Amino acid sequence: MERTYFIYRTPMGRVAIESDGAAITHFAFGPVQLVGRQHATALTNRASSEVLEYLAGKRIAFEVPVRAEGSAFQREVWAKISEIPYGETRTYAEIAESLGKPGALQAVGQACGRNPIPLFVPCHRVVGSNGKLGGYAFGPTVKKFLLDLEAKNR
Numbered sequence: 122m123e124r125t126y127f128i129y130r131t132p133m134g135r136v137a138i139e140s141d142g143a144a145i146t147h148f149a150f151g152p153v154q155l156v157g158r159q160h161a162t163a164l165t166n167r168a169s170s171e172v173l174e175y176l177a178g179k180r181i182a183f184e185v186p187v188r189a190e191g192s193a194f195q196r197e198v199w200a201k202i203s204e205i206p207y208g209e210t211r212t213y214a215e216i217a218e219s220l221g222k223p224g225a226l227q228a229v230g231q232a233c234g235r236n237p238i239p240l241f242v243p244c245h246r247v248v249g250s251n252g253k254l255g256g257y258a259f260g261p262t263v264k265k266f267l268l269d270l271e272a273k274n275r
Contacts, residue, residue, distance in 0.1 A: 124157030129169040132176055133266070138165045144188035148172075148238045150259045172240065178274035181207035187241045191232070198232035205246040208275035210268065212250045234258055240267075 124146065126139035139147035139157065145168050167185050174180035189199050201219055205211050213233075217225040233244040239258055245267040249255040257264035 125160040125162055125165070126157055127159060127161040127165045127169075129165075129172070131169075131173060133263070136169070136172060138168050138172075140164045140168075141188065144186040145238060145241060146188050146190070148240055150263060168241075175240070176270070178270060181271075181274070183241050185241075187238050189236065189238050189242055191235060191237070194228065195232040195235060198229055199236060199242045202233070202236075202244055202247060203242050205243060208271040210246050210248045213247055213255065214250050216247060230256060243267075246271075 122142035124139060124141050126137055126147070128135050128137050133150060135151060137147070137149045137151070137153050138145060140162055142162070142164070145164065148168075164185065168183075171180055171183050171185055175183070189196065191199070197220055198216060201216055202211075211219075213226045213229045214223070216229045217223055220229075222228070229247070233247055234256060236242050236244045236258070239245065245257055245264045247255065248268075254261050254264050254268075
């Protein structure tokens, strides 16, 4: 399938959404260059609408189909993170333990950093055991904004 992407405007600035025609395959805050040609599709438009609803506090779950490419372990981590309810957080240690790999905190963090569809797979909901935010691909300011948004709209 042909990959296409489009840059959309949101209250947080521009977001880039990529699709393979069947699912959303990449999401990024900021005007990044993605794979494929720049062309809006019904699927990327639908994803953009859901992102806007989420940022307005009117959506707690995404319905567009998504596909995250990664290693088997990364996909396990992303599946576990996708189970974290809106407005809640889990620690890197809790994710590692839930996968039966209690020593894999760093690997969980690396999987979060390689998540191609953040927001749709909500890595912003994973925090440090010490209460600190931990890393996020788009920085601590964006992570804090998303966590505060969800806390306010639970």
